[in-house]
Amino acid sequence: MTGDGGQLARDTDLYQVLDEVGRVLAGRDVALPPDVLLAMYRQMRRLRVMEVRMVALQRQGRIGFYGTCTGQEAPPIATAFATEARDWVFPALRESAIMLARGFPLTQYLAQVFGNSLDVLKGRQMPSHMSGRSVNQVSWSSCIGPQIPQAVGAAWAAKMKREPVVTVGFMGDGATSQPDFHNALNFAAVFRVPCVLVCQNNGWSISVPTARQTASETIAVKARAYGMPGVRVDGNDVVACHEVIAEAVARARRGDGPTFVECVTYRIGAHSTSDDPTRYRSEEEVRAWAQKDPVERLQKYLLSVGILDEALEATIDAELGDEISRAVREVEQAGPPARETLFEDVYASLPWHLQEQLTELRKHPPAPSHS
Numbered sequence: 001m002t003g004d005g006g007q008l009a010r011d012t013d014l015y016q017v018l019d020e021v022g023r024v025l026a027g028r029d030v031a032l033p034p035d036v037l038l039a040m041y042r043q044m045r046r047l048r049v050m051e052v053r054m055v056a057l058q059r060q061g062r063i064g065f066y067g068t069c070t071g072q073e074a075p076p077i078a079t080a081f082a083t084e085a086r087d088w089v090f091p092a093l094r095e096s097a098i099m100l101a102r103g104f105p106l107t108q109y110l111a112q113v114f115g116n117s118l119d120v121l122k123g124r125q126m127p128s129h130m131s132g133r134s135v136n137q138v139s140w141s142s143c144i145g146p147q148i149p150q151a152v153g154a155a156w157a158a159k160m161k162r163e164p165v166v167t168v169g170f171m172g173d174g175a176t177s178q179p180d181f182h183n184a185l186n187f188a189a190v191f192r193v194p195c196v197l198v199c200q201n202n203g204w205s206i207s208v209p210t211a212r213q214t215a216s217e218t219i220a221v222k223a224r225a226y227g228m229p230g231v232r233v234d235g236n237d238v239v240a241c242h243e244v245i246a247e248a249v250a251r252a253r254r255g256d257g258p259t260f261v262e263c264v265t266y267r268i269g270a271h272s273t274s275d276d277p278t279r280y281r282s283e284e285e286v287r288a289w290a291q292k293d294p295v296e297r298l299q300k301y302l303l304s305v306g307i308l309d310e311a312l313e314a315t316i317d318a319e320l321g322d323e324i325s326r327a328v329r330e331v332e333q334a335g336p337p338a339r340e341t342l343f344e345d346v347y348a349s350l351p352w353h354l355q356e357q358l359t360e361l362r363k364h365p366p367a368p369s370h371s
């Protein structure tokens with residue numbers, strides 16, 4: 001982190017580079033080159049456009065479930081740009097799209113929401129639990145917290161194998177109340193594993209506010225107790241998030257051990273399409289956070305320095321709209337996974353009783369929807 005003159009208490013203050021209207025704060029510096037900033041902006045917009053479309057599809061009954069990360073786009077996109085292809089990502093609820101920004105094809109990504117024949121997971125996972133071996137992203141389980149020790153364990157393995165690989169493990173503020181949080185941070189620090197642990201503190205764990213989650217001054221400050229650095233960063237400032245996460249990744253890769261990062265942000269949308277947030281939080285609160293929108297903040301900065309203009313903005317919008325429409329059309333046309341896939345991926349060679357069932361299945365023609 002630059003320009004704090006050593007004055008910033010990294011785990012209790014809030015590290016920012018851009019203010020809420022996209023101006024560079026005094027003593028701060030935007031070190032990223034214009035093409036990278038523009039690429040990050042494009043990925044954030046892409047996520048926003050895609051998720052509006054996904055919620056609409058869910059409301060139309062075309063998909064079953066979706067959990068958005070609206071308002072929280074900065075930490076995942078910053079992570080995608082701060083990591084290398086060989087690094088591994090262990091997301092929680094709102095970071096699935098890191099894999100998209102790391103090059104996973106959009107069509108296959110959306111196929112995981114539909115769970116159809118284009119889905120590399122063969123329709124076996126819940127929507128919004130995307131993963132991709134090709135981009136080193138592990139699926140999270142719906143239980144809150146287990147991916148934190150998994151990220152630490154994978155980092156430990158990399159260290160034992162002397163591979164210069166870093167893992168990034170995510171959690172929400174709610175996950176910090178889980179035993180897995182303690183186990184993971186303790187182990188990570190004791191064994192100095194090459195791991196970055198990122199908490200997206202979005203104020204709520206469904207209907208439970210962060211104040212009911214912890215009495216600590218901040219979440220980042222918890223890292224002190226485990227013996228690792230903690231950094232508290234504005235999670236709606238993608239430039240600051242990138243700087244902090246990239247520094248933590250570099251530190252891990254150097255062999256200097258783990259870092260804990262708290263990204264202070266807000267979930268603008270519902271917890272998921274099964275949630276009604278008006279039952280537990282006020283409109284004023286949502287409106288106040290909407291003023292700090294991470295996508296608009298970067299947009300304002302890019303416009304102010306001439307990296308973006310209205311014409312380019314219109315082109316990006318049109319391209320993203322087209323890309324997502326095309327992908328949704330393609331995915332919706334795909335049929336369900338082949339019935340035979342039910343027998344795959346558990347046994348190296350199929351045991352006799354399953355072989356018998358497979359043979360029996362093949363005697364019966366698939367239902368019309370399976371053709």
Ligand SMILES: Cc1ncc(C[n+]2csc(CCOP(=O)(O)OP(=O)(O)O)c2C)c(N)n1
Pocket residue numbers: 093094142143144171172173174175176202204205206267271
């Ligand atoms: C062990 C466990 N307890 C409870 C739940 C129910 N649950 C699903 S999501 C969620 C909230 C998670 O909050 P947080 O970790 O802050 O992430 P956020 O949803 O805010 O991104 C809860 C309690 C669960 N899935 N697993």
